[in-house]
Amino acid sequence: MKMKLYASVAAVALTAGSVQADGHLAFTPGEGDFSWDSYNEWAANAPDLSGQSVTVFGPWLSPEDDIFRSAIAYFADATGATVTYTGSDGFEQQIRIDAEAGSAPNVAVFPQPGLAATMASQGLLTPLGPDTASWVADNYAAGQSWVDLGTYADASGEDQFYGFFYNVNVKSLVWYSPENFEDAGYEVPETMEDLIALSEQIIADGETPWCIGLGSGPATGWPATDWVEDIMLRTQTPETYDQWVTNEIPFNDPKVIEAVETFGMFAKNDDMVAGGSAAVGSTDFRDSPTGLFSSPPQCYMHRQASFATAFFPEDVVAGEDADFFYFPSFAEKDLGNPVLGGGTLMAITDASDATMEFMEFLKLPIAHEVMMAQTGFLTPHTGVNLDTYKDDILRGQGEILLNATTFRFDASDLMPGAVGAGTFWTGMVDYVGGAEAEDVTTAIQNSWDALK
């Protein structure tokens, strides 16, 4: 009985699985705006790696996983090597288990530099070498800051370059519905002062300006850390920001408290946020942008990174129904146009010849352009053709990245995990729940002290 059951279910599954995906390349070489010349040049000199394989393990799942596979197909096509990408939502835990037990993949895609730094210090990563470091410095916008973000101390305490960034997102964006702004006669604000005035104007009109949601399962609270980081960059110098990240200034420094309280001005005011401040902590960040497009609109603005478009309702067309503006800086503070971002970095966890060649491939513009053309993939690579971005929205974000006067990485991803992915998150939830900024920041600082 049991075996018969298996057999029949298996037969159903087999017929369902008989549709084979075809293996050709996503974009025919030589066509379109892609940088084929550099690819062809590399491909002509690339070694024959037939029979060798490269395994890549990362946090991307559907749909980014298939798009990444379409990019690495160009590597396989040129070298004959097999490249397999596997994604996992528990990447952070699994890479540690695999690396420590000695069954690591060749290349790991780290969503947080902090985790890569930890693994580098345990000797689990292979350095990419000074050549790649200087290549990044020369070919990425604000190159040195990217090199610094990929440089960690190795097991003997010496600084080495381990990871270079591939797939970056810009966080300093405010999403809105242009037609809702038109209906109400609002203008896109150019300065933070204007933005605050606009928020008050919307409240005076009897509407709600902001949608803010901090819910994210076990990571609940992280959207608030992005707010605070963005405000830090707009109220303090980049140097102060760096000191905050490394805890050279304490977490409960008045400068940080000021930034937290500026965030509180938006999130802890019942009139400012849809559902009132009580809803901020419990609304899922994936659900909160839908308030922009409901009718009547629940809110008019939503601050979220470039990946926010993934959570827009299905019928919303980015660029038509939704647009973004740069989260503006204070006109009265002369701090330029700082940009906050995040991203994933590629590092070698198990070196081989094919793996080194694969890293060379990732330096080519084509490895970035194939991604840019298909998904919300931004790159600071200055050699890519911006025309290959999927749409104007992404091109605009790519330009923000290339033109940033100051680029700073998401602070919570750089802080030690117990703080940046722990007490900072929970602290911000406590803060919007009613706790005082001073108490919350002191508690976070205490948790940081406990790590030292």
Next chain:
Amino acid sequence: MDAIAGRKPIVVWALNISVVLLVMLWLFPTLGLFVSSFRTGDQITASGWWSAMFPAEQTLQIRAADPDDARVDLGNGVFVVEGNIFGDEPFAGEMSGWSTSSRTLGANAPGETFDLGDGETFTLNADGTYVWQGNDDQISGRAQRVFIDATTPPDFTLNNYAFVLFDEDNSEGMAKAFFNTLTVVIPATIIPILIAAFAAYALAWMDFPGRALLIAAVVGLLVVPLQLALIPLLSLHNAIGIGKGYLGVWLAHTGFGLPLAIYLLRNYMVGLPRDIIENAKVDGATDFQIFTKIILPLSFPALASFAIFQFLWTWNDLLVALVFLIDASGQTTVMTKQIVELLGTRGGDWEILATSAFVSIAVPLAVFFAMQKYLVRGLLAGSVK
């Protein structure tokens, strides 16, 4: 006697009510998941599953046809776009009002013509036909939005199931994961039963020194969390050359399942009538003959119930598979892993989660119903002597 008879209905009532409550507690979330699996992601975000079964009053937001393609020049600089706002399919709901601005919802009645200013007009009828008229400048660029207050009937979709089971990008991976899961589950169910049955017989009916201590050790192992053993065991597998693979995951599942299996089977076997076994011994049967000819057939309910336990646990397992089986080659993924992947990079696709849950539940349910008569008997294994 009367007093007992009088009390009995109350006890029965209390029992029935608590059973109903427990069943509801389990059934309600399952029902919600089931309803959600027939809804789109946007519907799940917008309203709860309990409201999905009734007609809903809502404001629809629809665009007129793109003026760059659809506008008609009427001459004298007047352009017009005509069509049906609901597209080709007839609208199943009922329109109560409409508007062209997000600030004045429901301001216009169906059939009314609204003046947008500067001679631009919009007319919308109850059946969805519309006329949008104005000059060259007005009838261009973005198409006009229309907000329609309407009562719409319940709307369900089979697309989620189509996506999980038959979508080209998925079906291959799902089929592979299905067979991989079977490859893990069947040996991981049979091996522990085989070992545990022998061990249980020895611990129940063979006299040897230290038997009681061994039983105590097995019971003690029941409380050791398997998470403790993950990394050391994987290191061991790597060191002796098994690495990540099916053999490793079978061994791990066997090890983690054995304490419960031995405990359960030993308690059942110890309750079998002593007379039968002594008679067999007197007749000259060896221990192996007693085990195969007498104990095994009599223990079938216990064996079956443990098989169900182990099958369900290995079928639903993600942790052990992640650690001991799934490597970066991507060839050995299992169902649970495949479903987690379907959730998307940022885990927002609830409709896929709900659907996958029901797809994945199908095989364990079938196994359960096929063998459920043994489960209850086996659950009592060892509890009554």
